[in-house]
Amino acid sequence: MSPKRDREDGSNDGKPQHERKPKEEVTHPRKRFYRARAHSNPLNVADFDVPTRPDDLDWSEHFPEFLQEWRDRQQQQQQQQEAGAAAGPSSSETPAVRFVDIGCGFGGLLVKLSTIYPDTLMLGMEIRDKVSAYVRERIAALRREQPGSYRNASVLRTNAMKYLPNYFKKGQLTKMFFLFPDPHFKAANHRRRIINTHLLTEYAHLLAPGGWLYTISDVPELGEWMKAKLEAHPLFERVSEEELEADPAAGLLALSSEEGQKVARNGGATYRNVYRRLAAPRKVAPAAADAEAEADA
Ligand SMILES: C[S@@+](CC[C@H](N)C(=O)[O-])C[C@H]1O[C@@H](n2cnc3c(N)ncnc32)[C@H](O)[C@@H]1O
Helix, strand or coil, X not given: CCCCXXXXXXXXXXXCHHHCCCCCCCCXXXXXXXXXXXXXXXXXXXXXXXXXXXXXXXXXXXXXHHHXXXXXXXXXXXXXXXXXXXXXXXXXXXXXXXXXXXXXXXXHHHHHHHHHCCCXXXXXXXXXXXXXXXXXXXXXXXXXXXXXXXXXXXXXXXXXXXXXXXHCCCCCEEEEEEECCCCCCCHHHHHHCCCCHHHHHHHHHHEEEEEEEEEEECCHHHHHHHHHHHHCCCCEEECCHHHHHXXXXXXXXXXXXXXXXXXXXXXXXXXXXXXXXXXXXXXCCHHHHHHHHHHHC
């Protein structure tokens, strides 16, 4: 019998079996090897390096192919300009991270966003060591499996409640995601919540005017808490349902992440609150703002 040649997908190159190169198998990380404690105390954890300022971080370690391609394009355009040819529109600004997924967990949102916005650099930030290692491996495996894809997504381990300004400059971000943040139910632990008045001011500083801050929770009380904090903050306004309908990212909030999928499997309800960073502060009743700020403490 003649050796079996082409498979239907053409992946055998028409060669007999003994001549075929073994296809490189891409192994994906398995979550069970990256299990970690459910929570870290965000007020304590600090055993990782943090850049002193955003310029100290070498982003080409996170996005090597993406940035190399940009540099090659820049060089090409410069050569064309020097040769007197029309070189088309160019942006000399080095690409920077625009989207962040804060507390990204196992990275489900990040990998979905990566293919929807392939030209945007995005970063997951996760405090748990093993969980951030899992996301790093997950992205590396996806990049190997689908060359050219996922090179705009990366992850780093950090405490986002403490160090965001060490990574990003004023107005740099256009989208910030907070999917199913830890609820910290006890009143004594509310100061650990990642949405609070003080941190919203920091997020407003890092968001470009017009940038969006996305939140979702399955805990009604936390959904209300986040909404109340955002409503009382003068630098944010609620995004309308019509705008959310038209926004691909808003449609991902409930089901893209691992936590969201768990909530859906258990039939839980979700509470989505998305706000826009205003260019100038709006008027907020001072009593409401003060009450929310006091409740954080
Ligand atoms: C309930 S999980 C949700 C994970 C993910 N967003 C999802 O929807 O599947 C909350 C995540 O936030 C992370 N986290 C909590 N505090 C953090 C902090 N200060 N900085 C970075 N990550 C944090 C936790 O380790 C955890 O992975």
